[in-house]
Amino acid sequence: MKLFHSPGSCSEGIRFLLDEAGAEYEVVTTDLKSGAHRRSEYLAINPKGKVPALMLPDGSVLTEFPVIAYWIARSFPAGKLLPEALQDEVRVMELTEHIVSGLHMRGSVFAMMPQKFLSDAQAQQELRQHGQAVVRAGFLALEKQLGDQEFLFGDLSIADAAAYYLLSWMDRIDIDMPAKLAEYHRRLRNRRSDLSAIP
Ligand SMILES: N[C@@H](CCC(=O)N[C@@H](CS)C(=O)NCC(=O)O)C(=O)O
Structure with missing residues (x-):
């Protein structure tokens, strides 16, 4: 591959x-x-x-x-990156889709590069803030799902891989991660030995 x-x-x-x-x-x-x-x-x-x-x-x-x-x-x-039961698998897919299509594409993209969509400086600022607000709202959903578990659905799943890349961008979009998500992100990073690409 x-x-x-x-x-x-x-x-x-x-x-x-x-x-x-x-x-x-x-x-x-x-x-x-x-x-x-x-x-x-x-x-x-x-x-x-x-x-x-x-x-x-x-x-x-x-x-x-x-x-x-x-x-x-x-x-x-x-x-074992997806649960076996269909009703559990669809919940993992649901959150993965939300992270990618919602928080990434309609949140962090606008927060990181509003100039891609608008030329007016004031409008860019508004779009950046909108993107930041989408990601902040996403933090609440992630924190709620995580609860006191190690990973989003207890065992590691594909939703964690989506959260892993998204949360690595928080410095670039200039928002603070809640401490619980920062710790969770550290856990994901610690699983990997070849993290040179993500600061
Ligand atoms: N919907 C796509 C989005 C992929 C995506 O937006 N990738 C970004 C990098 S994180 C990209 O290739 N951007 C280049 C561009 O849009 O010009 C997916 O789920 O894979």
């Missing part, structure tokens, strides 16, 4: 899962800062021009974080 990955981006969450699953894979660095994701070679792999993308053993390419995460969990059942 090949993971198309940009250090410090959401594809860190997929690396996390591949490592947790014990999968063998190659990392193909697709550096967003240098615009590698917009070059024709990469668009031939993923026409959406986004990371992560995972090339499967049969050469086909899977995109979209929750879908890649689901594929990894189901392909490597020994990693």
Whole structure:
């Protein structure tokens, strides 16, 4: 397998899962800062021009974080990255989707790069604040789900991988994490030995 990955981006969450699953894979660095994701070679792999993308053993390419995460969990059942019962699995998927589509795409993206969407400085500031408010509201949901557990659903799951990358951006979007989430994020980081990409 090949993971198309940009250090410090959401594809860190997929690396996390591949490592947790014990999968063998190659990392193909697709550096967003240098615009590698917009070059024709990469668009031939993923026409959406986004990371992560995972090339499967049969050469086909899977995109979209929750879908890649689901594929990894189901392909490597020994990693126990999803609960077995359907009613528990859908709760993990529900939160994973919320982190990626809600808190990342409609929160942290606006907070980190409002200039991508608006040219007016005042409007950018308003969009940044809106993004920060979305992420702060997300903190409440994450804290509630976490409770006193080690991970969001007790045992480690794909939802933790989504939280892992999202929470690594809090300095960049200039909001303080509640202490409980900061501790939880430290626990996730401590599971990994190759954290050089995330400060
Ligand atoms: N919906 C996609 C979002 C992926 C995404 O937004 N990735 C960012 C990096 S965290 C990206 O590639 N951004 C490049 C761009 O939008 O130009 C997913 O779930 O994988």
